[in-house]
Amino acid sequence: MKECINKKEKLINHINELKNQKNAIILAHNYQPREIQEIADFIGDSLELCIIAEKTEADIIVFCGVDFMAETAKILNPTKKVLLPEIVDSECPMAHQLPPEVIIQAKKEHPDAKVVIYVNTLASAKAMADATCTSANADKVVNLFEEDKILFGPDNNLAYFVEKRTDKKIIPVPKGGHCYVHKMYTLEDAKKVKAEYPDAELLIHPESNPELQDIADYVMSTGGMVKHVLNSPVETFIIGTECDMISRLNIELEKVGKSKNLVPLRSDAICKSMKNITLEKIETCLIEEKYEVNLDKEIIEKAKVAIDKMLSLNK
Incomplete structure (x- = not known):
């Protein structure tokens, strides 16, 4: 056991040395394992990490997350080296549910609609959007537009969340778009855990099914969960999102x-x-400065317009 601890300490020390030598920064999403979160310079949800990525003075960004997140960091920092520690198994399944051709078809069917897409999409899809959004600001981004119709994707449950908070017509693209993790949750799950912890608050992520959103004490992004749990007098919380949020x-x-x-x-x-x-x-x-994220210049430029529209809310 002691040998394992010493090996881990040496590994962490070496990572920190390499960071300092190369002026690198490590960003980690809330769903990363705890040991990854602990060595990160910043931990956050998609919006928080977008803001940090845009402001960093580091030469190298090591993104501990999934493919679309590293792509977003590259879009915001086209002259910096963005690295993804794992390339083979880093795909976000939901991000791949909205390829550009689906957006093209939806725009043909609804030419008078604006396109707002979740940051949980690939750069090629972002390049076709009028704005991106996160679960923390989706309704606010939608309300930036005067148009009454909004093509919104890929998560249909987040579309439901937004539609309840705006007067606009929200058109989910594609039909059935979802996060497989949040799709797991059922009413039976909520009733069972709530019966065991009757004094607990149920916090549900807006990627969860509508019936869960409707009975939750709060529906909020992971960033919102951090603020709420830290400031609430409540002692017990049921966390309805990916387990490492805990x-x-x-x-x-x-x-x-x-x-x-x-x-x-x-x-x-x-x-x-x-x-x-x-x-x-x-x-x-x-050590090897791999795996580097590279994107077509035209895609970067177009996608940045959509991301900047979202980030204007924070300026």
Whole structure:
């Protein structure tokens, strides 16, 4: 056991040395395993990491997340080197549900609609959008437009969340777009865990099914969950999103000397793609400076317009 701890410490020390030598920064999504979150310079949801990526002065960005996230960092930092520690198994299945041809067809059918797409999409899709959004600001982004019709994708459950918060007609693209992790949750899950923890607040991510959103105490992004749990007087929370969100919450609670009872709505709600990054892969990534994210210049320029529209909300 002691040997394992020493090996891990050496690995972390080497990663930190490499970061300093190469002026690199490590960004980690809330769904990364705890040991990855702990060595990151910044942890966050998609919006928070977008903002950090845009402002960083680092020469190298190591993105511990999935493919579309690293692409977004590259779009915001086209002259910087953006690295993804794992390339083979880094795909976000939902991001691949909205290829450009689906957007092209939807625009033909609804030429008077604006296109707002989730940042959980590939750069080629972002390049066709009028704006991107995250689960933290989707309704606000939609309301930036005067048009009454909005093509919104790829997550249909997030589209439901937005439609309840705007007067606009939201047209989900594609039909059936979803996150397989959040699709796991059922009313039976909620009733079962709520019966076990009757005083707990149920926090549900807007990628979850409408029936879960409708009975939740709060429907919010992962960033919203952090703020809520830290500031709420409630002691027990049922967390309806990917399981390692509890790791992020515990890290933040420990920083301020607090402790809360955090219960996963389902213990098997795991994003497999998020678990493929390891400390060893981060070390290799920094040593060999792989795997670099490269995008076509035209796609970067077009996609940045859509991302900047979203980021204008924070300026």
